[in-house]
Amino acid sequence: MSHAASQTHATATQTTPHRLLYFFVAFVLLMFFGLIYAWSLFVDPLEAEFGWDRSATSVVFTLSIITFCAGMLVAGALEERTSPRTVMLITAACLGLGLIASAFTESLPFIYATYGVLVGAGVGLGTDVVMSVTLKWFPDKQGLASGAMLMGFGGGTMLLSPVVTTMLGALGWRMTFGALGAVFVVLVGAGAFIMKLPTPEYVRPLLEKARKNATVAAIDMTGSQMVRTPTFWVFMVYLMLVTCGGLALISQAVPAAMELLMGAGAAASGAAAGAGAAGVGASAVLPEAEALMLATAAMGSVSAMNGLGRLINGFIWDKFGYRVCLTWIAVAFAAGMLCCAFAMMGGNFPLLVAGFMLLGLMYGGNMCSMSAMVGTFFGPKYYGINYAIATCQMIPAAIVGPQILALSQMGSGSYLGAFWVFFGVAIAALAVSFFIKPPKAA
Numbered sequence: 199m200s201h202a203a204s205q206t207h208a209t210a211t212q213t214t215p216h217r218l219l220y221f222f223v224a225f226v227l228l229m230f231f232g233l234i235y236a237w238s239l240f241v242d243p244l245e246a247e248f249g250w251d252r253s254a255t256s257v258v259f260t261l262s263i264i265t266f267c268a269g270m271l272v273a274g275a276l277e278e279r280t281s282p283r284t285v286m287l288i289t290a291a292c293l294g295l296g297l298i299a300s301a302f303t304e305s306l307p308f309i310y311a312t313y314g315v316l317v318g319a320g321v322g323l324g325t326d327v328v329m330s331v332t333l334k335w336f337p338d339k340q341g342l343a344s345g346a347m348l349m350g351f352g353g354g355t356m357l358l359s360p361v362v363t364t365m366l367g368a369l370g371w372r373m374t375f376g377a378l379g380a381v382f383v384v385l386v387g388a389g390a391f392i393m394k395l396p397t398p399e400y401v402r403p404l405l406e407k408a409r410k411n412a413t414v415a416a417i418d419m420t421g422s423q424m425v426r427t428p429t430f431w432v433f434m435v436y437l438m439l440v441t442c443g444g445l446a447l448i449s450q451a452v453p454a455a456m457e458l459l460m461g462a463g464a465a466a467s468g469a470a471a472g473a474g475a476a477g478v479g480a481s482a483v484l485p486e487a488e489a490l491m492l493a494t495a496a497m498g499s500v501s502a503m504n505g506l507g508r509l510i511n512g513f514i515w516d517k518f519g520y521r522v523c524l525t526w527i528a529v530a531f532a533a534g535m536l537c538c539a540f541a542m543m544g545g546n547f548p549l550l551v552a553g554f555m556l557l558g559l560m561y562g563g564n565m566c567s568m569s570a571m572v573g574t575f576f577g578p579k580y581y582g583i584n585y586a587i588a589t590c591q592m593i594p595a596a597i598v599g600p601q602i603l604a605l606s607q608m609g610s611g612s613y614l615g616a617f618w619v620f621f622g623v624a625i626a627a628l629a630v631s632f633f634i635k636p637p638k639a640a
Contacts, residue, residue, distance in 0.1 A: 217335035220393060224332040225350040227389050232354025234262055234321045239362050243371040254306055261314030267590050269322020274583030285327040286390035290383050292320030297379030301372040330582035335396050337405040337578050344569035345512020352562055353505035418577030424584050429637040437568055437591045439627040440531060442599030443620040444561035450603060451500055451554055454613040455493035458542055458550055496551050500558040507562025515570045523567050528628035530560035535621035542614045575636050
């Protein structure tokens with residue numbers, strides 16, 4: 199081994215423990231960023247105090263998702279002009295100011311601006327820079343690193359929501375907003391001084407190995423180059439199809455489960471009456487409170503599988519390649535919708551839960567694929583802005599998916615029709631997946 203090679207090897211060996219440190223910091227930060235999905239915990243206290251209706255408070259979450267995507271785009275642009283530390287300090291300021299200011303809410307426009315805009319943008323900024331910096335330490339394991347980190351983001355709500363619920367009960371919503379703001383300032387501020395980019399000497403041998411094994415693109419494409427490739431647009435269609443189904447059905451998991459549970463109760467009641475038993479309402483067979491508890495538990499299974507799906511898909515991407523990943527996601531989507539449809543037709547709650555679990559797995563896997571695709575197909579150098587651009591598929595998906603669900607449910611009065619509609623969407627996603635190929639080097 200030459201002297202230069204020995205130095206490179208020594209540098210890599212000495213630096214290796216550091217990338218695990220950065221991964222751990224990124225995982226913790228993304229867990230807290232995942233609390234953006236915990237907005238629903240604040241809805242009831244705010245509605246109770248101000249008398250706002252659900253359509254008004256739901257706008258806060260919609261705004262936060264839109265500004266989340268916008269924040270990621272801004273972060274991608276800032277990373278190329280400043281430094282990760284600067285972007286993370288801006289993130290800390292946005293989250294701290296947004297959450298602390300939310301504690302002084304007295305009107306809807308105010309909470310729209312503080313939580314909907316500032317907090318949403320802060321989470322987008324932070325997510326993009328943390329993912330971008332950390333994945334540069336793992337050019338040889340883009341899929342697994344993406345999946346493991348996104349597992350933290352997906353599981354943050356499930357793990358930290360009980361803490362927030364306890365805080366709400368003990369402190370009230372105003373103090374809870376303020377306390378969370380202080381936590382984010384300290385946590386993200388500390389992360390800003392820990393996270394840093396790897397040296398070229400550390401990355402070079404790992405990147406060369408990855409490119410030799412064709413697990414990373416041979417060239418690095420800028421955002422403008424990426425959007426000019428057919429690969430990007432075909433992949434975006436695939437992502438939107440899967441995401442629109444995932445977002446729509448995840449958002450309505452509890453009502454769908456309640457429809458089955460209360461409907462099954464009604465059917466059982468009718469059967470008992472036909473056999474000569476005293477006729478009773480559905481609630482006598484399955485009390486509404488019990489049905490709600492079961493429906494909420496079913497929704498919890500979606501969240502758990504969402505996080506697990508990200509990790510599983512990252513492993514599959516690195517081990518078996520993108521084709522296997524995209525195929526199993528679409529197949530799991532279709533199988534999940536079949537389970538839900540047949541469960542609704544037969545009043546089979548365990549089968550519905552199985553469908554929900556498949557839905558969570560495929561949605562988590564889809565989010566991981568989006569991240570892995572950006573690094574694998576278009577190179578790690580411009581990951582920040584490229585990942586932000588790809589994430590924008592969530593905006594049309596978040597609009598179209600729920601509308602399809604609403605029209606289907608309103609037209610028939612049941613979620614059964616929606617399950618069949620999204621089964622068709624899953625088949626379309628499977629078909630589109632066969633047209634996705636790595637971009638050709640210029």
